[in-house]
Amino acid sequence: MTASVKNKKRLDITKKLAALVSFNAFRYYMLIIIGYIVLYPLLYMLSTALKSDKALLDASFAWLPRYITSERFKDAFETLNFWSALRRTLSLQVVSALIEVFVCSVIAYGFARFNFKGKKVAMLFLILSLLIPTQMYSLSLSVNYRQVDLLGIFGMIYRLTGTDLRLNLYNTNWTFWLPSIFGVGIRSGIIIYIYIQFFSGLPYELEDAAYVDGAGPIRTFLSIALPSSGVVIVTVSVLSVIWHWNETQLASLCFLNDDWPLSVAVYNIAQTYQQKGIWLGSAPAAPAYVFACCLLFIIIPLVLYLLLQRKFVKSIDRVGITG
Numbered sequence: 567m568t569a570s571v572k573n574k575k576r577l578d579i580t581k582k583l584a585a586l587v588s589f590n591a592f593r594y595y596m597l598i599i600i601g602y603i604v605l606y607p608l609l610y611m612l613s614t615a616l617k618s619d620k621a622l623l624d625a626s627f628a629w630l631p632r633y634i635t636s637e638r639f640k641d642a643f644e645t646l647n648f649w650s651a652l653r654r655t656l657s658l659q660v661v662s663a664l665i666e667v668f669v670c671s672v673i674a675y676g677f678a679r680f681n682f683k684g685k686k687v688a689m690l691f692l693i694l695s696l697l698i699p700t701q702m703y704s705l706s707l708s709v710n711y712r713q714v715d716l717l718g719i720f721g722m723i724y725r726l727t728g729t730d731l732r733l734n735l736y737n738t739n740w741t742f743w744l745p746s747i748f749g750v751g752i753r754s755g756i757i758i759y760i761y762i763q764f765f766s767g768l769p770y771e772l773e774d775a776a777y778v779d780g781a782g783p784i785r786t787f788l789s790i791a792l793p794s795s796g797v798v799i800v801t802v803s804v805l806s807v808i809w810h811w812n813e814t815q816l817a818s819l820c821f822l823n824d825d826w827p828l829s830v831a832v833y834n835i836a837q838t839y840q841q842k843g844i845w846l847g848s849a850p851a852a853p854a855y856v857f858a859c860c861l862l863f864i865i866i867p868l869v870l871y872l873l874l875q876r877k878f879v880k881s882i883d884r885v886g887i888t889g
Contacts (some may be wrong), residue, residue: 611857615639619851638851638858645838646831646859652866655827658742658817659810666746666754666810667803671795673749674761675787679773695755700815707816711735742816752809752816757802764798765791800877804870811867832863 613629614622615638621631642648676682677689714733715721724730735741745751749758768791776786814833817826826834839845839855 611861614853615858615861617854622850622854638854639862641855642858642862645835645842645855646828646862648828648862651826651828651831654825655811655829658739658827659813659829660807661739662742662746662751663803663806663810665743666749666751666757666806667799669747669749670754670757670802671761671792671799672787674758675765675791677758678762678765679791680783692755692758695750696753696759700752704816707741708736711741752806752813757806760802761795761798764795768794800874804874807870808867828863832859835859 609629613631616634616636617631618633618635618637621633677685677692712734713721714735720731724732735744742751745754772790772794773786776790781789812829814829818830818833831838835856844852844855
């Protein structure tokens with residue numbers, strides 16, 4: 567009887583181990599498949615960009631070319647004017663993203679913690695800002711930035727005296743900074759909504775204790791709410807930087823006429839190569855040129871995400887963003 571019980575226990579343990587091994591094997595199998603699907607475009611771009619002209623015509627080596635060259639990347643650096651475009655991107659779009667992260671936190675804190683007249687109407691406009699695409703108002707923004715007026719006062723002065731006090735902000739950094747300063751930048755509505763969702767879950771006792779100690783709303787926000795928002799700040803910072811990094815519509819159509827950021831330089835890559843006498847539509851090496859430029863464009867956001875991926879994934883889980 568004892569021997570049969572021991573054999574039964576061993577059999578149960580063996581079945582559990584087999585089930586565990588099978589589950590782990592299936593899990594790794596699925597992770598490998600998903601990882602391959604995600605990494606395939608990046609690996610294909612890298613492989614193609616490293617191929618020489620001779621390797622591009624050799625169909626027998628698709629992934630590991632026999633002839634490798636770095637000329638595509640050197641040419642991409644020159645074509646994109648990489649360092650100048652990167653400097654422009656950092657000063658224009660990344661700075662705008664960081665300003666937007668802070669300003670939207672202030673706006674969201676007001677929505678989440680205070681009741682005021684017109685709050686429901688303001689929330690309605692916030693939701694509408696999520697639905698209206700930038701293409702609908704980009705041209706009007708361009709016109710307004712050429713003649714910045716204050717409630718029509720400068721325009722009235724111009725009509726009465728002929729003195730034009732309206733500012734021309736076209737082709738300056740302010741065309742990107744001002745929307746972020748006023749909380750109406752690129753997808754600011756989504757960022758505000760994420761902040762509202764987070765601030766609504768903060769314990770009121772923390773703020774009540776600050777009020778008892780004599781802190782006002784501004785001091786409470788800077789000393790209590792903002793330091794407690796590290797989780798959500800990581801989330802919105804990554805999203806805002808990526809959204810600004812990839813933005814081409816406003817920069818190319820409305821606000822800038824030279825000294826492009828990286829996103830616009832990559833967007834206009836076909837025209838740039840055409841000016842150099844290379845027609846990407848018919849050149850055999852066209853994919854290699856394009857992929858080299860694209861890799862230079864995504865390398866910095868990719869490194870940023872790799873450095874922050876753990877915090878970003880945890881912050882997504884704690885903030886409660888779904889869908």
